[in-house]
Amino acid sequence: MTLIRDIVAPPGAMDRRPHLSPRPAATYGRTAALGRAARLDTLLDNPYDPANEHGFAAFLAADQERRPARSAERLLADAGLAAEFVPARQGGTLARADLLMKVLRPVFRRDVALGFAGGVTSLFAASAVWAAGTGAQQQALAHLLLGGGRTTVVHPGLAPAGGVRREEVTARRTAKDTALLVSGRKDVIIDAARADLYVVHARTADTGPRTHSVLLLDPAQLPGATLQRLPRVATDGMRGAVFSGLQFTRCPVSDDALVGRPGDGAALALRMNQVNRCLVAGAATAALDPVLRAAVHTATDGRTGPPARRWHRPLAGVFTDLLVCDALATVCLRAVGLLPDRAHAPTVAATYTVPVLLTDALEELSAVLGTHGGGSDVVHGILAKLVRDLPAAGLGRDGAAACQAVILPQLSALARQSWLVEQEPPAELFRARGDPPPLDHGALAFAGGGDFLAAALTAAAERLGRSRRAGGSIALLAELAEGFLTELHLLREQCALLPGQFGDALSGPAACALSDRYGLLAAAGAVLALWEGQEGDDPFLADPGWVVLALSRLGRRLGIELPDLPGNCVTGVLDELLRRHHSGRSFDLDVVDLAL
Template sequence: MTGTVQTAAAAAVASAPGGPPGRWEADARARAARLETLLGDPYEPANPHGLRALFDADGRRTPPPETEALLDEEGWAAEFVPAAYGGRLTRADLLARALRPVFRRDVALGFGHGITSMFATGAVWAAGDERLRHEVAALLLGGGRATILHHELAHANAILRDEFTARPAPGGGHRLYGRKDVVINASRADAHVVYARTDAARGPRSHSVFLLDPARAAPGTMRHLPRVETSGMRGALFSGLEFEGRDVPGDTLVGGLGDGVALALRTFQVNRSVICGVVTAAADTVLHSAVRAATTGRCGPVARRWHKPLTGVFADLLACDAMATVALRALGLLPGRAHVCAAAVKYVVPDLLREDLEELAAVLGGRGYDLDSPEYGALDKLVRDLPVAGLGHAGTASCQAVIVPQLRTLAETAWFAEEEPPPELFRPGAELPALDYRTLGIAGGGDFMAASLAGSAARLAAGRAVGGQIGALAELAEAFVAELRALRETCRTLPAYGSRGLADPAVCVLSDRYSLLVGAAAVLGVWEGQDGTDPFLADPAWAVLALSRLGARLGVPVPDLPDGCVRQVLDELIRRYRSGLGCDLDATVLAQ
């Protein structure tokens, strides 16, 4: 890894895109809009960046070269570099917004061409010294890539699994041994961020992180393994790496010796939240396809049998966006307390999206699996891509590993006992602090989402007598609070065995219940935070439908949907489809 940043950090701050905090959001929106325009109409057959071209590249199992070149020309990798080092990264929620135009079209492209570099370099922004930070910034800003080689966080509670071992070397430094067979961009990364075991003893100080330049490996000490073909994300380049005594100098250590597990826990909460914030855009594309299928060739209204799946999925996507947005904002506003929220959101959102794709499959029928049809084939690709995308970030089990050990403490000390979070957490357009990886916490910090849920229910309580949609919203809020009370009583009885509870399925189910409560709190908070600028979001219909679906999954009492609720949501969905607007909280203007 070579290159240096020519400007000092202070000068980079002054010249970085976005300038002062008040302009960060406007700049991020402008960048996202520009990229959306450059990528063009995804349904235009002749568009080199459209779905047909992306489907074709997927069929050939190659990255789409023209679109990768476009992203390079736009300096897309700068989104992952903090503004203090010459990049565009300010807030995590704005990062997700800037990435969505790519993920809306191709999850594999989003992973393979960019977000993997974010996974890898997070440890450097969290604990690297100034030299390493400048080197990484120069690498990414110059168009380079980084990849992450970590223990199997994504597939089991194996945060301490030792696929790589770094042993002390004579004369200082370490020598690296071990292999990993499936690494995205292993063959074309300019930097490897390696999580390796440096202490034979099991424990939180067992692993360390090293930033390595593959070009500097001595002959015979690093071997590239063959490419691995996957069922999904077929255009991403997965292959393996094997280290056979590669020298690892002391100046490649990120943070301190033994910091690896803590760095994984700190940085993966960013990864989890960003993933949730961007994959929802891919599901948005499938929902648009389903609306097209339900409306094309019809003179009258949408057939009644499609009302429930279409409106239900739309409400779910708004709920997923609310959850991800809250988690992303919390990373900057409440960095020492965001880890449980991030894990809960990552726990819920993928499950909702998988269920949503099943519902949309019923609307699309066989057309959803026709990759020769850019208007409808996005379903097939996303169904295949989402499970494989789990290789790039912490999976369900590692989210449980964050949540379960804290449930008893939260029940005893936090639930119904702490103050609500600042209203800026939920307020659109609020100015928030920048993301600073160094301030992210990994334990303790209470539970601001539970406090928000209780506060929302208390404010809505009087609405139960009003009836209608407000009355239904108040009933739903109280039902979720009652579930939190019941969960508190159960969790107070848990043994104080920490992570050992992950071996007990009955205990793991508690993380299910808790995570859905966090989702409900996010929906209520976002609805309460509306300023009326968007009449649809300010109206309770979408929140009632979203909470009803969350409540049904949780098994809490769900009132009948008020008259007109589904119709309002359906009308808005059709309006957005016909106007070329996204099904997110921003109603993003889409290229047509």
């Protein structure tokens, strides 16, 4: 197939992008993953049917009554969803993170809390074991999950929404002790009351960079008096999830419980979070599908044609933003397999940029939906629930602040060593039918690995610049890409000064603004590179119109001077939105049929 990139930049044009040797088709590839996602969607059935016990009405009732959606949880367990969180080498189906995101979307489309209760929490906990656990630990955990068990993570100093808390768990050994003694408490842990294994990040040293270690604990094997399960905690969001606490009192555990080496806890958390948080952000884009669908229905109610002109830009804009979110999450999750040593910075940026776009999209859709129904109908219930659930899932301000704290110390090194000079990543990264290597949790690196999305943005802007003479949408796209490249030059100059300007205090509005801008530039790079990688299968995605609208919306957030958009740019995107709405197809890059 001919790639858009080859049309924009003919074979004779300079292209620094490396190419990989062909790989055999993966056993657990895209087609298989979309098939498993479609099966889950069918099993969960039409979410709009009020009689469906796995529908929106049932999830809203569970949320109001603060109880788990147990029927849907049982369905997911019976369907074997747990296998998605176990690597293929351990008997599961987990091969690529981007494909796992696709499988999870039918679940998150219905209820964010169900996504966590259905297994994401276990994945968060298990990832450290997949990365650094012994063979015995990995086998035991795989056996547990594949058999229907649960595990959860006791994270150091972080609540589920990313807020810093004072509770802490320690693991210390005195001179006369033959075992580590675990003490301390955490009050807000998802599924603490239902988990069969705990992955505990415990403080094992007072100072230095290696203060925390990871322990894999089986509560059934701990002395009863040393472990106390604390009462359930009420939360504002994800009220159908079960949050409660644990208290350890000089609980003896053997050295066999250690995951990885002593002091590996912080590094493991930072390396695993880049995948886990990005995965949730990407899966959560599907949660906006019913809200956008309802907004389209409201705007076209009683009309035979398109919605009133005042709704064209909000509806087309939100649809485009969802495509941007999908593009950014998809390429980052592919990169953790293909470029595990270079994926950290862009992937962390995606974890706070995607939630910002989703939150703003909800605000725009609220204006379209208005106040009809007084907030008591299903649509407004879903909207209100999402506003509460996204922060509780780590997709709010606190979660963004935690991610930005990880990004900010890296910006200076990226500016000096990577931006505008790094080699462009392989084309396979951006092709829908590409087959990047499977995810290897142990190969993931933290910081210092470069920035493949900035490199992709730079190369795409240069290619488009050479094609400006083609005129039309390509010329407009080239002008937009040039604006983003100019913004990258400016960001590079400012971030190169970070040590002298901010010293060790990489915080405050000015520093956060730099990380915000970086995240938007990463999104622009993902969109351009993914569009260039289109193989012509979908005329809409291969057309530059949606990319022009996407970059214009990102550019407005950055304050870039923008060219005037032609009227058909918005109407073309709106027409595609209406086609998908009427045909019951998803508002993402996969364009799959939904159970409606």
